[in-house]
Amino acid sequence: MSQTAWPPQMPVAPTSAQPARPTRTANVWELTRNELFKLWKRPLVWGMLILDLFFVFAAWMVLVFYATKTHDGFTAGHLLGGPDALSQSIGQPMTLGRRGGEFIVAALGGLAFGGEFSSGAIRLVLSRGVNRASYLIAKFIALGIACLALVLASLLMSAILTNFLIFIHQPAPTLLNLNGPTMVALLGICLGTIENFLLCLLLGAALSMIARSAAFGIATAFGYLIGEDIAAQIY
């Protein structure tokens, strides 16, 4: 029995080899947009954003506590008002909250990349003819944009909270004190935070992809970050 000799009712099919509708694989930009759609719809991402903002809020509360109860917690005179004080009052909660954000971003990277491999969802993507490298780059770009959103949200929250300092401590800086050097200083803090976040994202993503396990990637990335803190304390 063989197929060439056999087919008794050879299906007479349309001879056109044209696809039913135009089909192609998405480019990196379209894939990035698609990944952003998935991130937008993912409740965990919103949960992590809220957690990150909580870290900023907690850092702001610590700042307020030390500023009102003691006189030596932070740089002397930083709550005396003026542009320098504004830079401090916005930047310090962001800097203090950054560490928490790094953990969040490493977890996000691990979940987004490792989850894709461990669940087998990547097969669905690759079976559509999508180039693996393009897909992973698009995913990283989308998560990078999410990191940028985290930083901007932190900046916004910190800036808003700063305006409430005046109700707690006087004198205090407000956004009215914003000037060029302050903006540059804050931009530097934001860029530094984004850089840190992207490195942590890469760490979580790479580890989870190597092990094809989100849990492994997250645990190892957390271990590294905690180890870094311990090492900083020792040396």
Place this chain on the structure above:
Amino acid sequence: MLHPGMQNMPMSPQGGWQFQQGPPQVQRDVVLQTVGLTKSYGKRMAVKGLNLEVLRGEVFGFLGPNGAGKTTTIRMLLNLIKPTLGEVRLFGERLDHNPRSLLPRVGALIEQPAFQSYLSGRDNLIAVGGYTGGVERKRVDEVLDIVGLSTRGVDRYATYSLGMKQRLGVGAALLMDPELIILDEPGNGLDPAGIVEMRELIRKLAQMNKTIFVSSHILAEIRQFCTRIGIVRSGQLIATGGVDELLRSSSRWEVEVANPEQVCQLLSRVPILQSVDIENGLIVISAPTIHGHDLIRFLVQNNVWPETVKRSEEDLEHIFLRLTDKEAGL
């Protein structure tokens, strides 16, 4: 292994009888073809020299026991793994030369569907459409309707039953209106009701004139909607053909005549008849490709008037088991 080309074998013209020739030649539009497809993992050969052809518009069942190499083959068909040897051709073009333009024309459900659990069924389809440049929301709703999930489309995927997940997987395969649909074990893990639903769904797709390649280890599951099946065992294709032809290949004719010995001698001289024996006074002819009216005409033209001529067929399940057991024992 059954013999290729059996039906074209000429019959000796006794009494003027000729077998009907094969089907009329039509233009063959091969959608999927594998040529000597081989995949080995170290010393273990998962797939050995697989030659397959799936024609446009047919529903091809890829049948084999667990571990026969079905999923490995499908992974190669979708460029998820590279073959060790041989090639895959989709729509007449080599897959390894141009996967980015060929694969978007294929819809596939590979093993268990893996979607994002936090997204709704509808959003999952939108995301899947995004891999091929985006899909209209109207089309997503159409597909949800086809797979019977229109009322549950807004619910999170995590809340779906296994049958619904499988149906969504088929929906994802259908989304871009592909020319070829590849379904890997679509009935896996489904309860009887789910299997029936899946069967109906594949029937519906077949009615939409889709070319479907469906793998399964359950014969009963695919025999009902496949136009052709291929049986694979230990990575080798051991038989392909239409379901009817497979049944006919195992068929034999029982002829009741007054003088079986003489008639047996007469029939023994016909080359196309594989074997002619007498069992319990009946002449038993093993000849898968002959038609009853040809046999009767031949007998009558040779002045033999049979009391009864009856065809008995082996059940497809038994054919499958016989073929796979035989190959396993090699």
